Amino acid sequence: MERPRRNIGGAERARSRSTRETEPNRSRRTARKADATPSNRRRDARLHRILASVCAGLAVFAALQSVRLSFATQPVVVATQAIAKGDTIARGMVELRDIPFDESLRGAIHTIDDAVGAIAQVDIGKNNAVMASMARASPTVPQGHTSVEVRLASAADGLLPGDRVTLSGAVATGSGAPDGSGMPDAVDADGNPPATRLSTLSSDALLTTKPSKDAQGNAVAVFAMPPEEAAIVLHAQEYSAVIATVNRRP
Numbered sequence: 325m326e327r328p329r330r331n332i333g334g335a336e337r338a339r340s341r342s343t344r345e346t347e348p349n350r351s352r353r354t355a356r357k358a359d360a361t362p363s364n365r366r367r368d369a370r371l372h373r374i375l376a377s378v379c380a381g382l383a384v385f386a387a388l389q390s391v392r393l394s395f396a397t398q399p400v401v402v403a404t405q406a407i408a409k410g411d412t413i414a415r416g417m418v419e420l421r422d423i424p425f426d427e428s429l430r431g432a433i434h435t436i437d438d439a440v441g442a443i444a445q446v447d448i449g450k451n452n453a454v455m456a457s458m459a460r461a462s463p464t465v466p467q468g469h470t471s472v473e474v475r476l477a478s479a480a481d482g483l484l485p486g487d488r489v490t491l492s493g494a495v496a497t498g499s500g501a502p503d504g505s506g507m508p509d510a511v512d513a514d515g516n517p518p519a520t521r522l523s524t525l526s527s528d529a530l531l532t533t534k535p536s537k538d539a540q541g542n543a544v545a546v547f548a549m550p551p552e553e554a555a556i557v558l559h560a561q562e563y564s565a566v567i568a569t570v571n572r573r574p
Contacts, residue, residue: 396425400453401433407448410484410534412462415440418454431455443485443534460486463532465548471532472554473546477565480535480543489568491526491547493560525560526553528571 400423407417418439423429432453433439442459463486465471474491483489529547538544545568549557560566 397422398425398429399423399434400429401436401439403448403450403452403454406450407444409444409447411444412485412534413439413442413444413454413459423453429453431457433459445484462486463530463548465532466530468550469530469548470551470554471546471548472558473544474557474566474568475538475561476535476543476545476568478543478567478569480545480568483531483535483545483568483570484573485531485533487531487573488571489529489531489547490524490571491529491549491557491566491568492522493525493557493566494564495521495523525557525566529553529557529568531568 399420401418402421404419441462526549529549533546535545
């Protein structure tokens with residue numbers, strides 16, 4: 325009677341598969357055992373302590389920054405009285421105060437010297453911070469120019485020192501004189517005023533001071549312009565009304 329043959333090849337293949345399947349598990353167990361050594365545990369503990377210290381330091385730094393910003397101050401120029409639009413800011417009108425830090429005050433004027441002598445571009449209320457956009461430097465007479473006082477027939481309330489304006493006057497139609505000297509003093513035979521046209525007296529006059537009123541209530545202002553234009557303007561205002569038109573602002 326023959327004995328049954330054992331499938332030796334199949335048993336070998338099964339043992340090989342079992343070996344391959346258990347090798348990764350064995351490697352992982354070996355790695356875990358290696359990681360669990362006392363030296364590795366001490367190393368991990370040190371890393372955890374370092375990370376915890378770094379996180380705590382960052383938290384403290386952020387808290388200190390928040391506290392610093394909440395108590396930080398900055399010097400700001402503040403009006404001690406109401407300042408009207410067009411006024412020249414004098415030293416007694418402003419003072420320097422330390423104000424809690426605020427992003428909205430970055431555009432403020434931070435020194436008294438920068439504010440004194442500037443021209444207010446808007447009305448500034450008492451105790452209000454003076455922003456750089458609220459004032460501009462007082463104009464100076466350019467080299468080669470002269471300053472003359474001019475009576476204005478036009479409204480002068482909207483004019484600010486530093487404005488560049490065109491000064492114009494009425495002259496008789498047909499007159500070649502730009503200064504108004506061609507304007508007749510009398511009316512025609514029918515009692516009608518003479519026909520007139522507008523003539524430019526100065527094309528780029530610089531307003532150097534805030535307009536004011538003279539004894540008769542007329543608006544007067546001081547303008548800087550070349551001497552030849554100044555002579556024309558002074559002569560023209562004896563014959564006709566002078567009006568000012570703003571060209572541009574700095």
